[in-house]
Amino acid sequence: MSPASPHVTRAWVEIDLPAIDRNVGRIKQALPAHVRYVAVVKANAYGHGMPEIATRLLQAGVDCFAVANVGEAARLREIGHDADILLLSPTLPSEMPRAVALDLEVTLNSVAEAEALERCAASAERKVRVHIKVDTGMGRAGVWHTEARGLIGFVRAARHLDWRGLYTHFSEADADTDFTAEQRRIFLALLAEVPVAERARLLIHADNSAGLESFSAASPFNAVRIGLMQYGLPPSAGSFLASLRPEPALSFHARVVLVKDLPAGTAVSYNRTKVLTRASRVAIVAVGYGDGVPTAASNRGQFLIRGRRCPILGRVTMDQTIVDVTDLPEAAVGDIATILGAQGGERITVGEFCAWSDCIPWEALCTLTQRVQRVYRTDRT
Numbered sequence: 001m002s003p004a005s006p007h008v009t010r011a012w013v014e015i016d017l018p019a020i021d022r023n024v025g026r027i028k029q030a031l032p033a034h035v036r037y038v039a040v041v042k043a044n045a046y047g048h049g050m051p052e053i054a055t056r057l058l059q060a061g062v063d064c065f066a067v068a069n070v071g072e073a074a075r076l077r078e079i080g081h082d083a084d085i086l087l088l089s090p091t092l093p094s095e096m097p098r099a100v101a102l103d104l105e106v107t108l109n110s111v112a113e114a115e116a117l118e119r120c121a122a123s124a125e126r127k128v129r130v131h132i133k134v135d136t137g138m139g140r141a142g143v144w145h146t147e148a149r150g151l152i153g154f155v156r157a158a159r160h161l162d163w164r165g166l167y168t169h170f171s172e173a174d175a176d177t178d179f180t181a182e183q184r185r186i187f188l189a190l191l192a193e194v195p196v197a198e199r200a201r202l203l204i205h206a207d208n209s210a211g212l213e214s215f216s217a218a219s220p221f222n223a224v225r226i227g228l229m230q231y232g233l234p235p236s237a238g239s240f241l242a243s244l245r246p247e248p249a250l251s252f253h254a255r256v257v258l259v260k261d262l263p264a265g266t267a268v269s270y271n272r273t274k275v276l277t278r279a280s281r282v283a284i285v286a287v288g289y290g291d292g293v294p295t296a297a298s299n300r301g302q303f304l305i306r307g308r309r310c311p312i313l314g315r316v317t318m319d320q321t322i323v324d325v326t327d328l329p330e331a332a333v334g335d336i337a338t339i340l341g342a343q344g345g346e347r348i349t350v351g352e353f354c355a356w357s358d359c360i361p362w363e364a365l366c367t368l369t370q371r372v373q374r375v376y377r378t379d380r381t
Contacts, residue, residue: 010286011254019247024060040227042068047365049374070095096120105129121160131165136183138171165203251341254287269314283325285337290318292368294357301356303337307344
């Protein structure tokens with residue numbers, strides 16, 4: 001494990017592209033043939049780097065992409081010239097001309113948004129493919145479910161809007177199965193009002209990696225949004241894909257830049273939250289909250305150095321983190337510290353990192369900052 005470039009000497013992430021290939025292959029094999037794979041690559045492909053990941057996903061055979069906004073879609077359009085790209089978030093009126101020009105599929109969340117898009121599309125003399133998002137209990141984006149019929153009626157009548165999808169989003173798919181079932185019931189009741197012939201041309205999706213349920217032959221769902229799972233994080237235990245065991249694709253590393261001895265009684269880092277109870281050897285690692293190690297991991301987290309777990313001492317700072325190497329006397333400047341991933345026979349998982357950091361897996365990956373260089377592995381070396 002070493003950076004691929006001599007310039008990568010402080011903090012970097014390694015992304016195993018073949019692992020992503022294998023994850024996508026396993027997911028596609030498990031999905032019924034009629035179910036489309038919507039690859040979610042928003043937030044810089046969950047911190048993995050959108051251009052490289054989207055290219056790999058195209059090669060792996062995903063059906064279409066989903067992003068958060070027009071800016072992300074524009075970057076993606078440079079890679080996938082003919083790919084179907086769905087905007088998941090509400091679109092501002094000022095963004096609509098660009099969305100139309102880029103031939104994006106736009107999610108509609110209100111009649112007012114639909115009216116603005118209809119005017120924009122008419123002005124451009126284009127017809128825009130749209131999905132209607134239904135808020136079934138999350139309280140975020142989407143038209144509230146009791147008001148969805150009005151939006152559906154407007155889209156049906158609009159001359160420049162081409163209705164292509166209907167979907168919702170589960171707020172607690174990985175924890176509260178009862179509430180998820182109620183959201184699903186509300187959505188299916190609304191869907192049942194759509195004539196079968198009209199429904200046949202719609203992409204109907206509700207599930208993401210956390211909430212996947214069985215796709216029976218009678219199920220109306222014909223698409224699934226895949227995010228975390230394609231990057232190697234397992235779905236919830238209730239998912240029908242839970243047995244696939246995806247491979248983690250990302251690991252996070254930094255260099256030890258200083259090793260020093262400190263006497264017992266020394267207060268370490270800002271605000272003196274840790275006082276050494278013994279004479280200690282500490283290593284200063286060139287990574288901090290400016291890179292993606294949150295301050296919540298202070299005095300709680302661990303790094304791997306030479307295959308050994310070394311606890312974080314004191315506050316994580318912007319550019320550096322102090323770890324205890326008293327029991328690892330061979331630790332030296334230039335050693336690699338692993339923040340996420342495997343080293344020797346040890347591994348720090350995303351779940352473990354999140355427990356120390358009071359965050360969720362999506363957050364842990366998406367907060368890896370731009371100054372952390374991405375190094376892409378195309379083989380096992």
